[in-house]
Amino acid sequence: DAGVIQSPRHEVTEMGQEVTLRCKPISGHNSLFWYRQTMMRGLELLIYFNNNVPIDDSGMPEDRFSAKMPNASFSTLKIQPSEPRDSAVYFCASSLREGRDEQFFGPGTRLTVL
Amino acid sequence: DQQVKQNSPSLSVQEGRISILNCDYTNSMFDYFLWYKKYPAEGPTFLISISSIKDKNEDGRFTVFLNKSAKHLSLHIVPSQPGDSAVYFCAASPRWRDDKIIFGKGTRLHILP
Numbered sequence: 032d033a034g035v036i037q038s039p040r041h042e043v044t045e046m047g048q049e050v051t052l053r054c055k056p057i058s059g060h061n062s063l064f065w066y067r068q069t070m071m072r073g074l075e076l077l078i079y080f081n082n083n084v085p086i087d088d089s090g091m092p093e094d095r096f097s098a099k100m101p102n103a104s105f106s107t108l109k110i111q112p113s114e115p116r117d118s119a120v121y122f123c124a125s126s127l128r129e130g131r132d133e134q135f136f137g138p139g140t141r142l143t144v145l
Numbered sequence: 146d147q148q149v150k151q152n153s154p155s156l157s158v159q160e161g162r163i164s165i166l167n168c169d170y171t172n173s174m175f176d177y178f179l180w181y182k183k184y185p186a187e188g189p190t191f192l193i194s195i196s197s198i199k200d201k202n203e204d205g206r207f208t209v210f211l212n213k214s215a216k217h218l219s220l221h222i223v224p225s226q227p228g229d230s231a232v233y234f235c236a237a238s239p240r241w242r243d244d245k246i247i248f249g250k251g252t253r254l255h256i257l258p
Contacts, residue, residue, distance in 0.1 A: 035188070062244070073147075073250030074189070074234060087245065122188050131177055131238060134246070136188025 035137035037123050043143045049111040052140045055104055056125030064134060065098055065108050066122040074122070080106065113144045148172050149237050151249035159257050164222040166252050168235030171216065175237040179246065180209060180220050183232040192233070193220070222254075230256045 036055040044050055056063045065077040078088040083100045091098070095114070100106040110117055120139045126132040150169045158164040170178075176197040181189035195202040195209045195218070202209050208221045222229055235249040 066248075070250075074248035076245065076247070079244065081244070124188070131194075131244075133191045136190065138186065138188050 035123055035125055035135055037121075037137035037140050039140060040138065041141045041143075043145065044113055045145050046114055047112045048144075049109065050113045050117075050142060050144075052108040052121050052123075052142070054106045054108070054123030054137060056106070056123070057135055058104065060125035060127050060135070061103075062126045062128065062132070062134075063100060063106050064124040064126075065106070066124065066136075068120040068122060068139070077108070110142075113142075115144045118142055118144050147249070148175075149235055149247050149249040151233075151235050151252045153252050154250070155253040155255065157255040157257055158225050160227060161224045164220075164225045164229065164254055164256070166220040166222075166233050166235070166254065168218050168220075168249055169216055170218075170237050172237070172239065173213075173216065174239045174241065175247075176240045177238040178209070178211060178218050179236040179238070180207075181234040181236060181248075183234065183251070189234055225256045227256050227258065230254060 038053045063080045066074050068074045077090045078098045079086050080100045098108045120141050122136050122139045124134040124136040126134045148171050179194040180192040182192045183189040193204050193207050193209050195211050200211050211218045232251045232253050234251045236246045238246050
């Protein structure tokens with residue numbers, strides 16, 4: 032099993048540009064989570080999907096952020112337009128079911144917005 | 146407003162000694178607690194968990210203690226090994242949303258040779 036796959040691993044962009052982060056969850060997992068890690072705020076949940084349906088997006092910082100899960104094997108997190116304060120490491124995680132099943136994290140995408 | 150607090154950003158421990166990582170939480174409705182471990186350039190990985198009906202859970206060298214009255218939990222690693230050098234995240238899940246995990250900021254553990 033390849034685990035959760037995220038791309039790109041690193042992204043450097045200029046302020047105002049659109050950024051798209053991608054995630055492939057573990058096959059058979061029904062829940063998918065997007066997190067953001069910063070020094071100031073630690074690891075924050077942005078949005079959570081179950082069976083491809085967004086369940087809780089209360090952590091999405093503002094309208095510039097959007098996430099989709101068009102099928103069980105792919106999700107995107109888009110930032111448009113990007114700002115320097117969006118610089119962080121973005122993690123995708125998946126778990127087998129809802130509830131307190133162990134979450135398996137991808138390696139993360141390090142985003143730098145200049 | 147941090148609901149899960151790890152007040153020590155870093156900790157250094159001699160190899161072979163005990164490492165104790167601490168975590169405090171503010172919400173008495175949390176009833177499930179977890180520790181995740183993270184190496185550089187990797188995502189966090191699940192380490193150990195504890196339900197609020199217990200006060201201790203042990204898995205090999207790792208033991209988590211829960212003190213509900215103090216809203217405090219700790220992770221003990223005995224004996225500490227070089228491979229334990231990592232960032233450790235404490236996390237909690239509320240009773241009303243068992244799909245939601247709230248993480249602390251993490252504590253960086255350095256195991257000294």
